[in-house]
Amino acid sequence: MDGTNYMEMNDDLLITYLLGEASAEEVAEVDKWLALDIANQQRLQQFRTIWETSKTMQFTEPLDAQASLYALKQKIAARPKVVRIQRNFTWLKVAATLLLICGGAWLYFARIFNKEILTASVNEVKVDTLSDGSVITLNRHSILQYPQRFNGNQRVVSLKEGEAFFKISPNKAKPFIINTSGTVIKVVGTSFNVKNKHGRVEVIVETGIVQVSNREGSVTLTPGDKVLVGDNSNLVKEQNPDKLYTYYRSKEFVADNTPLWRMVEVLNEAYDSHIIIGRKELNNQLLNTTFKNESLDDILQVISRTFKITVETNGKQIILK
Structure with missing residues (x-):
């Protein structure tokens, strides 16, 4: 990261921000930090994912507590040191902190046994089938990350860049979520196109209902709808005027x-x-x-x-x- 775009952010403030308990000055500080670099938005999204996952996670196998604690300490020790601001935590902030730590540890160990797959298309369109039966068609110059198998109560993937058509296998108990450039797309069973070009996101729905959200708000799309996420992160919903976006399929x-x-x-x-x-x-x-x-x-x-x-x-x- 360029030094001119660097601004340290401590985890306590991010937790307060996620809980909606930050003051106006703190919100402005976090917003400024988010605007500096896309990596900062991804870090906040990681916090949000851990927080949401931690609230609903279920352990299907016992973990070695001593090994888990040791590995977590090693992971924390490897991170850059941050001078903490002493804060008067409410019980909810303390609970959130514990959940983030426990949730982070759980996700860390889950990844050891559930390999993350990074699939990329270079000069040719690529079709991939996920463990739940969902079929993804990647346009050229696109990168998708997903787990070898879906655990927990959500099916989460990440479109790092490029364009993909998602045909999602229905499962009401496990919504399918795509993260891309700070935008979250949530569905159950539907088909839709997502394009992430230089951080500008476009979603076009063919079947079913799709919810698109980011820190500015949320919109619900039905067949024929399109949403554009502009440079200011505003969500602009409109009718899709043509079918030219299907050319690569x-x-x-x-x-x-x-x-x-x-x-x-x-x-x-x-x-x-x-x-x-x-x-x-x-x-x-x-x-x-x-x-x-x-x-x-x-x-x-x-x-x-x-x-x-x-x-x-x-x-x-x-x-x-």
């Missing part, structure tokens, strides 16, 4: 009264190209056609003939004008 681009700017946006993403529209009046020209398993050159030729425009190449740029 369907291998086709379906344009149905689609503005040219939107088609260009998707083509650039799909082909790693740099197409630009040279004249503003072309931006909202509507395209009605379907391209299936066609090369970028063939698609551009159809667009050229449709709108009677030229396609010029200037280095890596492709200019429509």
Whole structure:
């Protein structure tokens, strides 16, 4: 982390923040810390996950108390030293602290016996089936982390970056949760698309009900809905206007009264190209056609003939004008 973006945060204040007992000044301090670096948001999310898991966790096997305590001490000793601010804890804060410690220890040992899998797609779309039967389709340049098997009362995965389509196996007793860039997506059994591009998150629902939340609020999506998480973390819900987002699964681009700017946006993403529209009046020209398993050159030729425009190449740029 760059020194200019570094600001130490003690665990006591984060616990108070999570419990909703922080003062206005403390909330401002934590918010400032969260805004400095995405790693800080991930740390708070880890605290929140441990806290939520600790409240409902059930131990299915006895743990060696001495071994657990020793390993936990070793883990704590390895962390950077932090000067603690002495606080007058209420009983709830004390309970939260104990739960975080116990929950952290439980999660730590659970990971030893339940390997975390990191799957990545580089130049090809990848399909993976999880232990619960859920099927994940990863677009190119995407990374997903998930446990070898799901334990406890939740099925939690993390979309580190990129885009994925989730077809979730129904289980009302175990909601499925995706964490990505400070955004939490919660479902039971449904299908939806999630894109995390440079920290900007987009969720599009095909079937079922999806709840999307972050520190700014929460929205519920039904089929055809889309939510965008902007730079200010606000959740913007709207109707999804097209099916172009399915291209990496369907291998086709379906344009149905689609503005040219939107088609260009998707083509650039799909082909790693740099197409630009040279004249503003072309931006909202509507395209009605379907391209299936066609090369970028063939698609551009159809667009050229449709709108009677030229396609010029200037280095890596492709200019429509």
